[in-house]
Amino acid sequence: MQVNNEFRPTIVAFCCNWCSYAGADLAGTNRATYPADVKIIRVPCSCRVNPMFILRAFQRGADGVILCGCHPGDCHYTSGNYYARRRMTMLFSMLDYLGIERERTRVEWVSAAEGAKFAATMNEFVETVTKLGENKRLEDLRCKN
């Protein structure tokens, strides 16, 4: 039997319930394809994502983390994504400052009507992270199998 040793990244995508999660749904109903490496976690709003969530995802073996929310101005709760935007900018900047590859983290605004954009974003992000390889700098060896 042939064993496929090709590296496949693990991607965690935090998707807001109101826009991006519906966008992912639409990508599915439209038969748009994106890699199965993307694991979607549904959150009520992009600002529900605590910086700790992102770090935890890396700890538990993620190679890239992407946060998807409603476009600025379209938040179901009026202003959640504005706060999330500032928070994530600060966190990503800090990760970059500590020398962790900046391409492993991303924020993308995907509305419920943008199934195609969701698929395209995920394809592109998976490709970027695959090139970077395994997450070594924020890994927790105890979580490796």
Next chain:
Amino acid sequence: MQELMKNRAIELLSAGEVDRVVGWKKGEFAYDCTPAIFTDANDLRDNFVYDDFTAPNLSKYLVAECKKGGKMAVFLKPCDTYSFNQLQKEHRIKRELIHVIGIECNGKADVDKIKARGVDGITGITSEGANFVVETIYGNETMPKYEVMAERCLTCKSKKHMVYDELIGETGDVNPDCGRFDMVAKLEAMTPDERFAFWRGELSRCIRCNACRNVCPACTCEQCVFDNPNSGIQQKVAVTSFEENMFHIIRAYHVAGRCTDCGECSRVCPQSIPLHLLNRKFIKDMNELYGEYQAGEDTTSRAPLTNYNMDDCEPSIVHERGGKA
């Protein structure tokens, strides 16, 4: 200076204007002064101390003191007044209970730097112009201030008291050209590999003593996230490099926008990790991206992370900004 402060404190205590005075007393050695609460004038007369080693920021001690009620007097250096304002903004202290005595500060000595020069048996310190005179059991040693001053004092952002009820000594000016972000900028200009190596070298020394958290005037949560028994990181030494990174990222993040850059975290670190560089990175980023903001400058403004603009930059700015990839 010390006598002026001592007399004023005794005056306030004996006149019954305050129940207690928050100040400093000598520790086991001349250079490890500790914060102290004085309730008795005789105790104050014997033990109160203020010299070039009395670095601790007293603002945080007011949180516990305010819960006890009664009036108190506190001595605050210019940088401590920023922390005071910040605590007041967060409703952690009761302004009406506190009589703030602003005191002049010309920079504190770093005892590690003095000891690194081979000076031993330290019994005291005095200032003479641009020099510190360190008294030891072997005689006096004179050394230039800029060589043995604490790092945070060399890049002092302000000698101006943000709040006071009375002043002993002079209040100075804010110094925008203090160069406190120089080291951050230097790190930003490195490649990610160099940065990673630098921080691994620093953070891997962390013993998770939590001193940085306990001393921080911004860390006043009743229940800290790092004490949560379900977190898996409760009160124990970091097991992997991930936990070291996580502790320091989250600690700095929790005070982002509230950190007044008083530098206490770096001062108390027994492993001499430059923790202020993490806090300053957040301050620098917020200044650049969301407009100049100094925590503790006033008691009403909104901090950058509790505020937003419709046209804020996107997080992708981190990818686009300068600094090597």
